[in-house]
Amino acid sequence: MRVVVLGAGVIGIATAYELARDGHDVTVVDRHPEAARETSFANGGQLSAHHGEPLAGPGALPQALRWLGRKDAPLTYRLRLDPALWSWTLDFLAQCPEPRFWDNTAKMLRVALYSRERLHETLDRETVAFDHLNHGIITLYQDARAFDRALDEIRAMKELGSERQALDRKGCFELEPALAHASTYFAGGVLTPGDESGDCRAFTLHLARRCAEMGVTFKYDTTVTGLERDGWRVARARTHGEAIEGDAFVLALGSYSAPMLKTLDLRLPVYPAKGYSVTIPVTNDEMAPKVSITSLEHRLVFSRLGNHLRAAGLLEFNGFDTCIDDRRARVALRGALQVFPDAGNADGAEFWTGLRPLTPDGVPVIGRARQENLILNTGHGMLGWTMAMGSARISADLVAGHAPSINMDGLGWERFA
């Protein structure tokens, strides 16, 4: 079958890889000259399959209100004349009550844990250099009451398949000695031993090269301007040059998936949630972590990527703006220097921003669109790197007309209809 994959981020490339393995004639289209040039470029690096919690939860609104108006807040929300943002926000608030939170957590864990399994199958087959570490993730709790609540959640998460262990301060230091130098207090931590970290861009570029070896055609520097229908099917993708025809299409355009679907009159609430990362050259090995860390106080994640330390986080709702606001970027750097002082050379820090394709419920959109030959694989938000390989396999199964290996309830676009 001729399958056209729109988007060469980690989601599009992973999907092209699975489709090529299935023997399809695959074409990948992207507006950049190579893969992983947008949100998959310099993310937090965490493969956090055991962290399936969405943003929308009982504590989300009170927390957001506490941060309102603070320039250094981890979350900023710019009131704009943007109906897409308003309706997304209303949808988000509707997902905050506790029952919705647990339902969405279960769905996210389902995709994330399946993706972990698929990633390991891929790594058994391919030799990929992507600074992969599998020492788990420690989530640090600065607030003692939040830590107590986290202890209560361990049992609930276990029932959903997420393995977690509580660590006191000493336990955190034993597992990650670099934490002993932190200039910030924390009450304790929760370890997810099954979690990992690695460089998303390096992985994606490797898989793209493997795709090329398997015969996948790449149309880079090609902007898709719309999708054209032929009855209940998508016939072609319009570009500034040729129209690209296919028997099936996979939409993996990250945050740009929603505007693209408007050309088919489909409303998809995927909104860009901007984040920042800072990558610091490590100059002192002992002071830089090898276990991936999440600091809840800073709302930052830390991953060791070879001889670099990456800190990533912050959340901004401000449309498709990707400018680096120096003040915001320095919030990430300051956080990194508080948790890991002297780990690296801050003068050599590189800043980056990316737009997370975020759904109101945090759950990705994977499934068939109204057009039977269009598969949606988008909206992975905070966990696109973590969920890439499972989402790719599911999409390839749908293209082939096979039933995916996991329960697909609540993953499709219909939940927003």
Ligand SMILES: Cc1cc2nc3c(=O)[nH]c(=O)nc-3n(C[C@H](O)[C@H](O)[C@H](O)COP(=O)(O)OP(=O)(O)OC[C@H]3O[C@@H](n4cnc5c(N)ncnc54)[C@H](O)[C@@H]3O)c2cc1C
């Ligand atoms: C600060 C930050 C930290 C993060 N940390 C983590 C983490 O630790 N772990 C994790 O699992 N996830 C993390 N994420 C999320 C993860 O990076 C994303 O979910 C993932 O990269 C999304 O991949 P994607 O392929 O859907 O989108 P993208 O990587 O953005 O790919 C979409 C592609 O579509 C192309 N495109 C768009 N429109 C068009 C068009 N009209 N024509 C042609 N091409 C087009 C773009 O060029 C792009 O290459 C983080 C994100 C951010 C911003």
